[in-house]
Amino acid sequence: MSELAFTYPARLPIVPLTATPKTSAAVPGSKSITNRALVLAALGGAPDGCLLTGALRSEDTEVMIDCLRRLGIQVQEDWAAATIRVNNPVPGGIPATVADLFVGNSGTTVRFLAAMVALGRGRYRLDGIPRMRERPIRDLLDALAQLGVKAESETGTGCPPVVIESEGFRAGSVRIRADKSSQFLSALLMAAAYAGDNPDHAATTIHLDGPRVSEPYIDMTLAMMRTWGLVVERPAPDAFRIPTGHRTAVAEYAIEPDASAASYFWAAAAITGGRVTVRDLTKASLQGDVLFVDVLEQMGCRVEECESGITVHGRPLAGVDVDMNAISDTVMTLGAVACFATGPTTIRNVAHIRHKETDRIAAVATELRKLGAGVDEFADGLTITPRPLTGCAVDTYNDHRMAMSLALIGLRISGVVVNDPGCVVKTYPGFWQDLEKLRR
Ligand SMILES: O=C(O)C1=C[C@@H](OP(=O)(O)O)[C@@H](O)[C@H](O)C1
Ligand SMILES: C=C(OP(=O)(O)O)C(=O)O
Numbered sequence: 001m002s003e004l005a006f007t008y009p010a011r012l013p014i015v016p017l018t019a020t021p022k023t024s025a026a027v028p029g030s031k032s033i034t035n036r037a038l039v040l041a042a043l044g045g046a047p048d049g050c051l052l053t054g055a056l057r058s059e060d061t062e063v064m065i066d067c068l069r070r071l072g073i074q075v076q077e078d079w080a081a082a083t084i085r086v087n088n089p090v091p092g093g094i095p096a097t098v099a100d101l102f103v104g105n106s107g108t109t110v111r112f113l114a115a116m117v118a119l120g121r122g123r124y125r126l127d128g129i130p131r132m133r134e135r136p137i138r139d140l141l142d143a144l145a146q147l148g149v150k151a152e153s154e155t156g157t158g159c160p161p162v163v164i165e166s167e168g169f170r171a172g173s174v175r176i177r178a179d180k181s182s183q184f185l186s187a188l189l190m191a192a193a194y195a196g197d198n199p200d201h202a203a204t205t206i207h208l209d210g211p212r213v214s215e216p217y218i219d220m221t222l223a224m225m226r227t228w229g230l231v232v233e234r235p236a237p238d239a240f241r242i243p244t245g246h247r248t249a250v251a252e253y254a255i256e257p258d259a260s261a262a263s264y265f266w267a268a269a270a271i272t273g274g275r276v277t278v279r280d281l282t283k284a285s286l287q288g289d290v291l292f293v294d295v296l297e298q299m300g301c302r303v304e305e306c307e308s309g310i311t312v313h314g315r316p317l318a319g320v321d322v323d324m325n326a327i328s329d330t331v332m333t334l335g336a337v338a339c340f341a342t343g344p345t346t347i348r349n350v351a352h353i354r355h356k357e358t359d360r361i362a363a364v365a366t367e368l369r370k371l372g373a374g375v376d377e378f379a380d381g382l383t384i385t386p387r388p389l390t391g392c393a394v395d396t397y398n399d400h401r402m403a404m405s406l407a408l409i410g411l412r413i414s415g416v417v418v419n420d421p422g423c424v425v426k427t428y429p430g431f432w433q434d435l436e437k438l439r440r
Pocket of ligand 1: 031032033107108180181182183186213214217328329352
């Protein structure tokens, strides 16, 4: 990330807004869509390559791009134009036979690529930062093993580093769990579409065992696969049948703005009683996180969808009791908003966020308590009880979403200082500049 045009201090004081914001915000491209589009464009193999527009430049997308290059796929970025061109000399396959891949702390990169490299013939190793070595991937490795791929956690922890040794995988039948992360299923779905022919199986059938988390991301995967001409049948709600041999060359694909990034600006309107439009997002988005605005609406905000985007009008806020399993990247955003409501807010059914950049339930509970809020933490969620807040230095746990969410509190309360604000590079390097635009 050294070339990124942003530098960050060690600590960033947040100055409260002096005027109520009435503005619109443009957020960068979706991380989830950019990283899926990179994988699908790489496997799809359009004759002149595929041009991705509106792409996100951030640590998570840059590690994905770097890994694809190490796999022999040609990737040319033009960040000034927010475009990436992807060209695979071996459409549907992996050119490199050996690769050592560094995935940083990007869940989408490690999960999507662990399945994708299994289409190759060779030995591939994926590793990341120390926290990545604590993030689960066993359920995906077990699924790949069922398809004849040697897929192992090097240290036997069920976490990276991961070593995949493959002779390519052929269509077959496989069972997988997605109760720790939906990314396991997304990864397998995308790779399975390029599985080799098997005289005994005209399709790969994936059976999902147990409950699934983060369901809208599975829908996003299925929708994007359809764009690439890949067929996924649903013989039952927990079964996916992916016939081999279907694909469409996609020459150009437009990436939506990031809805999780948008949540900070909608929340800013809610917290300050202002009005903020996030441009170019609609409720028809591929991203479940646009539905964060429904939670704000439940709390009392007015939400308006128009041609230019989605607008949140801040109003006095009531507490809510909400299941956030489907939109769990916005839990910390809601945690910040909840501090300004008239009553307690309970966030339920998000045990899986303990496996993300940090244990997000514990981290948000600790930091909101430091600021003065009442917080009861339970295994799969938390209750936040508003109390008078006092600004202080807050820790961010190398978690971009902790930094962006806690900063929101500083828009109302003086004395909030965000430690290690540079961790936003994971998905939103320009966040601090964009937050400042609320003062215009
Ligand atoms: O598939 C994706 O793009 C993502 C799925 C979610 O992860 P889990 O499925 O692990 O909850 C989400 O938190 C992550 O930011 C992106
Ligand atoms: C959980 C996240 O990312 P990932 O799982 O892709 O690392 C996130 O961006 O909040």
